[in-house]
Every structure is written in C-alpha cells, then in structure tokens.
Amino acid sequence: MVPINYYLFLAAALFCLGMFGVLVRRNALIVFMCVELMLNAANLTFLAFARMRGDSIGHVSAFFVIAVAAAEASIGLAIVIAVFRSRGSVNIEDIKTMKH
C-alpha cells in the first residue's frame, strides 16, 4: 500500500501549481482551471485521509468540494462570458475597474 505521505506530497504539489497559476496567469479561463486544480488537490488530501482512517467523513467533504467546484464553474464561467461580451477580453488586467 502506498504511504499517505506520497498522496500529500502530490496534493501539495498540485496545490502549489494551482496557486502559482492563479497568482501569475492573466487569462481568466486559465485562472479558473488553476482554481480547479487547487480544489482537486484539496480533494485528494481529503480522500487520502479518509482512506487512511477508514471512515467516510473525508468522502463527504470531497463531495462538498465537488459541488462547490461545479457551482463555481457554472457561475464563474457565466461571469467570464458576460465580461467577455461587454469588454471583448478575458484578460484580468483589463477588468481592474476599482483601481484608483
């Protein structure tokens, strides 16, 4: 059986990749995909711990995260499409309207 450390290392690596993407990419779609990546890293952690403890709480958490991710994807993509329609771009540099 694979030790839990490997799962956690993998999850941490995925999370860091996702966060790196969120922080540095300018394309809104890519940022979204990176957020998905971070969520999945979290899911992986939950499942690994559930497997280790042998109960279902981690699974329940994972389902919640999946539900949230689905909602985020649908609403977030709808917002991105609306922004693209109004401004013709999904570059988040261009939509910083609150900037002084």
Next chain:
Amino acid sequence: MDLFNFQTAPIHPDVLEQSLWMIIALPVLGAFVCGVFGRMMGRANVHLVACSAVAGSFVLSVLAFWATSHMVASGTPITVPNTFGGAATRYALSQDLGTWFAAGDFRVNFGFLVDHLSGTLLLVITGVGFLIHLYSTSYMEHDEGYWRYFAYLNLFVAMMLTLVMADNLVLLFVGWEGVGMASYLLIGFWYTDSAKAWAGRKAFITNRIGDFAFLIASFLIVLMVGAYNRQASDADFRAAGTNQAQYTSALQQRGPLTFQGLERFAQALPDGNGEVKLDTPISSGPLEGRTYGGMLTVAMLLFLLGAAGKSAQLPLYVWLPDAMAGPTPVSALIHAATMVTAGIYLFCRMSYLLVMSPTAMAAVAIVGAATSLLAALIAFAQDDIKKVLAYSTVSQLGIMFMGVGMGIFWAAALHLVTHAFFKACLFLGAGSVMHGNGDETDIKKLGGLWRHMKWTWVTFAIATAAITGIIPLSGFFSKDAIFHGVHHNHLHGLEWVSGFLYYVGLLIALCTAFYMTRLYVLTFHGKRSAEAKVTEDHVHESAWPMTLPLVVLAVLSVVALVYALPLLRPRVDQPLMENFLSPVFDTARGIAKSTELVVLDTSRPTLVDYLIAWAVAATGGALAYFLYMKVFPARAGQPEPAALRAVRRVALNKFYVDEVYEFLIIRPVKMVSFVLFRVVDALLIDTVLVRGTAWVTARVGSALRYVQTGDAQAYAAVMALALLGGLLYVIF
C-alpha cells in the same frame, strides 16, 4: 392700653406663617411684570408696580416682625419647634415648603425662618428699599431703560429677602448669589459705557472669589455635621437637650445645613461630658484625623473670605468703590442698606459656630479693623462725592466686622441698621446734589449749596453728624456699643487683639469724623466753586419723591438711637437691641460661657467711655472743619500745601491697591491665560487635536488608496502570503 399693646400681633402667627413666602414672591412678581411688560406699560405703571411690590412686602414684613414678638395668653412668646430637639426657637416664625432637593442622604428644604434678627433686617430691606424705589421714580425720570431698572431693583430686593429669610445655608446662598447677580445688572446698568460695564464685571468677579470660599466652607460644614452624627454619643447631645436618634432623624428630615440643626450641633460640640470635644479627631470620612475645632476654624475663615467678597472687606473690597458707576439710588440700595451687610448677617446668623473658634474671631476682627482703617485713609483724599461715601461704607462695614469678631453681635446688628439709615440718606442726598448740579460729582466743584437745597442740606447734615458720631444721634451709640464691646470682650489666648483694636477703633472714628466733615463742608458750605457746571442761580432742590425719603431716613437715623439705650422695661438692664436680639444670640453667649474661649462682657458703657468716643469724633470733625473752612479751602485749581502733596497723591490713588492687585494677581493670571491660550488652546486643541485628526485621517486614506487596486490576483497573493505567515506562526 390695648392700642399700644405691641405684644399681640394683628394677625395670629399661625396664620401668617403660611404666607411668609409672599414676602419674597411679591418683589419677584414685580420684577417679572416690570421686566417683561415694562416697556409697553409706560413709565407711571412701572413705577406703580415696582413700588407697590416692595411696599406690599414691607407691610408683610411689618406683620411678620410684629408676629415674632407675639405673646400668647399665658405671657409666653411664640416659638418654632426645633426639629432637632431641645429648646424651641423663641420669637420666630417659620414656613417649610418641603424638600427642595435631595441627593443620597444630603437634603435641603425650602424653608423660611423669621426671628428677631431676620425680622429686623426684613424691615430695613423692605423699608429702606421702598424709600429708594420712591426716590428712583424721580431720579430715573429721564432714563430710557426705566423698566429694566425697576425690574432689577425689585429682583435685588427679592434676592436680599431670600438671603435673610432662608432657614438653611443653601437657600441663603441662593440669595447670596442672587444679590450678586442683581448688583452686577444694576452696577452695569448703563452698559453702553464700557467703564461702567467693567465696574459691574469687577463686582461680579470679586464676589465670585468670595462665593467659592463660601461654598467650600458649606461643604466642610456638611462633612463635619455628618461625621459628628456618626461619632458622637447621647452624652454629647445632652448639652443641646436632644439625643442622637432625634438628631439623626431630624438630619434626614431637614438636611445638615439648617440653622436650627447647626445650632444644636454647636451646642453639642463643646460639651465636656461626651466623647467628642472640639479637639477630638474626626474618626471617618474625608476629614479623617483632623479635629473638629480645627476644621471649624477653617470653615469659619473660608466664610470670612466669602463675607469679605460680599461685604467689601480686605482683600476683596476693591469692587465697591468702583460700583459707584451705577445709578446713585442703586449705590444707596446695594452699598448701604442691603447687600454689603450680608457678610455681617451671615456671621450673626452663625454666631454660635463663630464663638467656638477664637482664631477665626480674631481674624474677622483684625480684617475688619484693617479694612476700616485703610478705607478711612483712602476716603481722606477722594474728591468724588460718591467715592468718599463708598469708602466710608467699606470703613463702616469694617467696624461691624470688628464687632462681630469680638463677639458683640447685637451691636454689629444695630450698627448695620443705623448705618443703613444714615448711609442711605447720605447716598440719596449725594444723588440729590448731583441731580441739582448737572451730575457734578467732584466736591471741589460744588460748595455753598446749603442756601439752595435746604432739604438736602438739612438731611445730609443730620446723616453726616450721625455717621460722625455726634452724641445724640444713632450712629454714635451703635458705633460706641461696638467699640465698647471690642474693648471689654476677650478672646482666649488672644487677649492683645481686643486691647489693640480698641485704639484702632478710636483712630477710625477720628478719621471718619474728619473725612465726613470734609465732604459735608466742601459740598454745602464755603463759596461756590468757580468751576461749577451749574451757576448758583440754576441750582435747584429736587422733587418731593426725592426729598421725602431723605427726610424719613434722616428722622430714622436720629430715632434709631433708642435701640442702644436701656429703655425697654425698667427691670431690664440691657440696651433695647441687645435684649431684643438675645433669643438669637443667647446660644452663642451660652457656648462662650461654657467653653471660655471667648469672654463676653455685657457691662454697659460708662460715661467715660461715651466721653472719650465723643471727644474723638468731635476732634476729627472740628479739625476737618477748621482745615477746610479756614486754612485751605481746597477748591479746584488751587495749589495744595507742599507737605501734604505726596501723602495726598498716595491716598488719592487708593494706596495703589488696585495696582498691586494688577501686578500680583491680574498680570500673572493674564500671563498664564495667554500661555494657556497659545499652548493648550491654539496649539494642542486647535492644531493637534482638531486639525490633527483630520490630517491623519486624510493621510491614512490616501496611503490605503494604493492598496485598494481591484486586482484579484494581488488580493490572492496577499491571502497566500498571509496563509504562509499563519503556517509559519503555527509551526514555530
């Protein structure tokens, strides 16, 4: 003879007691009506309202005064039961209108008490007050602000009546402050003239200093009464004829500052049987560890400062001469008859507390003597007729303080009354002189008036003789009664005071005779001055509303002498006034006898005493007459003798007391307030606090603006960093 049976009042005291409040309410109402509707009512109506308000209060005062001597069928006088137990207050009426305010176990009732002392003062205030009102109707006939004037005048009378009738210190303080306010309004009556407005302000502020001391003293008394009530046992209260339970419940019912309660407190305190004596330390409370006697002395000295403010004694006398800026009848009212005597009244009222503190008594007497002498010396050189009279008032008040300080309270009260008569007469006479001479106040520019103003001349001469102390007039007897008391009373441990002050007193009498004669001679005799404003043909006597009060007051200042003579009943070996006021001052005498702190001598003056006093007065008067009629009739423009010039200049400038105050007090205070204004107000509050907060907010805002980018990635980066920071914190 029933007609002359003055021992039965026309209205039974029980009935009259319910209406005591009306004595004050009438002038208040008059002030309200004159002040609010006066302008539309017209001159005659205002005169009617103002005069009748005071006249009504005078009638009520007469009834109240009469009722205080009411005898019931068995021949016993009417009494007011003392809530604090012990003997009832004899010869008194009282009305208690219930709680005024209460806080915790401190309580003040709105109560009035009229006994022989306050009854006498009621008569003086309303009687002389009415004459002055009458006089004013003529004196102020050309003034536009007459309705304002009469409203203030009524208010003043009302406040003075409150002061006198109050049965506790707090209500007395209301009157005390009230007359201060009314005098401020009246002195600064012609407010468009800034010098006069300043004089009003000076009076107000000087009084305020004294009032502060009065308040502190009252607080001390409250603390002491409370501490005593906790600490004393029944044995302590036995001397006062009461017990602790009764005293405590009465304290809750009437409050610690009623004069009845203070009287019991005073009687209980020096008793040797109980645990608490004058030198017992106070066991609890803010005054813990200090002795009752010591704190009493402190309180009395603070009251002295308060009384010095109101009664124009050192060091606070400076306002009174300046207060001549107001209309002349006001000067008569404030400075002769009423307000300035408040300090003497206060000490007479609390005589039982005063006699327990020889230190305070000596201080009162010495302050009085010093003030009196200083004021008399200043009066030597003043040329303004009203200024001379003002300094004379200060001087006479000093004599009264000497009497109070040496424990001869009845004589002080008598001098208060006689002084009210002749000083009011003098002031009104001066007003009449000014009225007939185009408002000329410089006595060097008058002269020879006796031919043209007969009534004024005669009454002024009588009043001058009275204040000088010429023998058949009242001023002689009241003043001599004081000096006799000063001579024979002794303060325990301070015997030198009375011996010394007696000679100071003689000197004062000499000075008084001198400057009053000088004033009289320069004004009414000699040749008409070349610089007079009004030529001799145009000098005219005043109208009857002005001369009538003069005549009445002159008569009164003559006949008041009977109060100093033992005339009451053949078996009473006391002057009438002493006998009359004895219900008020018996407590003080009893305490003085039991503690032996003060030795009171009640012997009557002998012929020698009278002769000495008379010789002194006559010498002073004759000297002045001789000097100013024969040697140098000092008219304006004529050179003065070189030897006297320097002395005169100093005296004319009032010994530079105002300048000393200016240098010692006013300049430093101004300096400090300038620094406070610059540093605290302008720098600290305006710059740092007010503009500073605005500045900081703006700066912080503009700095934070750069953080609010709207860049989701930047926010995410901050979150990530915070997460990292949190992690590091948890791990390490």
